[in-house]
Structure formats: structure tokens, C-alpha cells
Amino acid sequence: MEQRHLGRTGLRVSRIGLGTLTWGRDTDEHDAADLLKTFWEAGGTLVDTADVYGDGEAEYLLGRLMEGLVPRRDLVISTKAGSVPDPDRRFDGSRGHLLSALDASLARLGTDHVDVWHVHAYDPSTPLEETLQALDIAVASGRARYAGASNFCGWQLAKAATWQLAQPGTRTRLASTQMEYSLLQRGIEREVLPAALDLGIGLLPSSPLGRGVLTGKYRADALPPDSRGASDHFAPFVEPYLDDTAGRIVHAVSTAADGLAVTPLQVALAWVRDRPGVAAPIVGARTAQQLTAALSVEALSLPDEICRALDDVSAPVHRYPDHDWSTL
Numbered sequence: 001m002e003q004r005h006l007g008r009t010g011l012r013v014s015r016i017g018l019g020t021l022t023w024g025r026d027t028d029e030h031d032a033a034d035l036l037k038t039f040w041e042a043g044g045t046l047v048d049t050a051d052v053y054g055d056g057e058a059e060y061l062l063g064r065l066m067e068g069l070v071p072r073r074d075l076v077i078s079t080k081a082g083s084v085p086d087p088d089r090r091f092d093g094s095r096g097h098l099l100s101a102l103d104a105s106l107a108r109l110g111t112d113h114v115d116v117w118h119v120h121a122y123d124p125s126t127p128l129e130e131t132l133q134a135l136d137i138a139v140a141s142g143r144a145r146y147a148g149a150s151n152f153c154g155w156q157l158a159k160a161a162t163w164q165l166a167q168p169g170t171r172t173r174l175a176s177t178q179m180e181y182s183l184l185q186r187g188i189e190r191e192v193l194p195a196a197l198d199l200g201i202g203l204l205p206s207s208p209l210g211r212g213v214l215t216g217k218y219r220a221d222a223l224p225p226d227s228r229g230a231s232d233h234f235a236p237f238v239e240p241y242l243d244d245t246a247g248r249i250v251h252a253v254s255t256a257a258d259g260l261a262v263t264p265l266q267v268a269l270a271w272v273r274d275r276p277g278v279a280a281p282i283v284g285a286r287t288a289q290q291l292t293a294a295l296s297v298e299a300l301s302l303p304d305e306i307c308r309a310l311d312d313v314s315a316p317v318h319r320y321p322d323h324d325w326s327t328l
Contacts (some may be wrong), residue, residue, distance in 0.1 A: 019206070038070060062109060078117075093123030157196065158199065211238050
């Protein structure tokens, strides 16, 4: 699998990443082992997790698999911290919480460092410089090799990255940002993506298949019984992408797939993988068969005319002040 630099750093990652959101909850150890082995054998390196996935079980399971299945040195492990199970405070970006969470992650993963450590989301209750200092300490202490920020909006990401760049050699630059990005969700193109491109931050798209809807398996009249959209805890996650607008985009993807003799999954994933600024979409397959289907996109590059057609049908509304005011 082709390797790409993560932002403006020397770290290289596979251009498709493996997500572990369901590990330890919907994905058991046997299925996780099949997924990791399939990914590794295909040349994949980037494995993404978080301390809250499965209440820590995802990291624990990944750590167990690295003991005997896949060598730690062959993987680029990315994890996140900052989400908390508190209805009154969803995110805790305090230095104390973040560093304690990192230590707990390392213990579950069974490793002395992670390759990329992300703040899971912006915490308005904590001074940003305190949150960023936790990243500096993690990298300086060797517990993390690189750092990033997940789910920051445009001004938050730009402020954080600029703060880190203000003292090169003292503060660790932001290597990456993980954000939802797909043909069904192009909101980051307004401000986040331009900021990331300008500041040398690599984009790791989550839900690159539109929460599974871009595979074409969802129909208006019925939900596949084994799909996430039919499960109790994932149904609210999928439902927003089952409207008429999404249906038109899915139809366009399916039409393009028929013309290229490939699958809608391959078309949707190839589109986001090759967008400007993207380092590696994170694919959260449930089975090794699904993952193999996603990894088959390695051999596919979409023709320019297909990309333009998909761009047009899924184009978000960008008006003042997102575009040059003089053109409006």
C-alpha cells in the first residue's frame, strides 16, 4: 500500500487507516484479529483508536493483538484523549486529565509510546495553551512521537497550530487532524481544510463512507438487518444521512461505479482518499471481508470527469465569507 507523509512531518502512514471504534463492543477479539492481520498483510500501517472506544476495550484488544499477531514496529498507532463520560462536561482538555489518560492508554496498549496522539475535541473550559502543553509534554517525554487535534473547527485548529508554530523547537507542531469527511459531509472544506493545508496539517478523514451509507446498501424502504443503521446504538448515527439529498449523492456514486465496473464503496473511498490535504481515510470495517473490499481501492484512481461529476452533485454551499468576497 502506498505510504504518505502525515502533514508537514517526516512520519509516513499507509494511505488507508484501520479504525477500531467498535472493537471490544461489537467486534470481538477473533474478528479484530482477522481485521488487523488482513490490514497488515495488505501493507497497512495506520491503526486508529481512542481511550473511549469500548470504554478502553479497543485499546486493550489492540494491545493484546500486538503481543502475538502483528509486530508493534510495523504499525503506526494513533489514539485520542479528552472525551469524558460526563453529561455536564463532554470534553476535558486539562493537562492533568490528558496526561493521565495517555498513561492509561499506554498501559492498555502495552507499549511505551503511541505514534500519534490527538486531543479528541476542543474543551472551551480549559485554556487552549494548557491543552497544547499536554501535547508538548507527551512528545518531550517520548510517550507520543507526534501530536494532533481532532474535531476542532477552523478557527480552533488555526489558533492551536499557530500557537505551536510560534516557538519552533520548543512546542510540537500539529501533525494531523481527524475530522469527518466524505461525499455526504464536506463541511470541513469551508474552513478546516484550508487551515490544515496552509499550516501543514495532515487530514485523517473519519466516516469516509458516509457512515456506511455510500456503500449503497441502505434503501429508503428498509434497513439491512445486520447493518449499523439497524442497531440500537448506531441508528441515530446513520439516520441523518438517509435523507433525499444523500440519496441523490448515493445514486451518483452508484452510477459512477457501474460505469467503471467497480463498487460504490470503491468510488466513494477513492474520492476522499485523493482529495487535497488527505493523508489517510480511516475505515471502520466490521469484518475482514468488508475490509478487503475497502483495501481493493488501492488499485483505483478515479478519472477526472468522474471526480468533477461527484464534486458537483455533492457540493456544499460556500458563500460569504468562505470564498473571495469579490467574486460574490
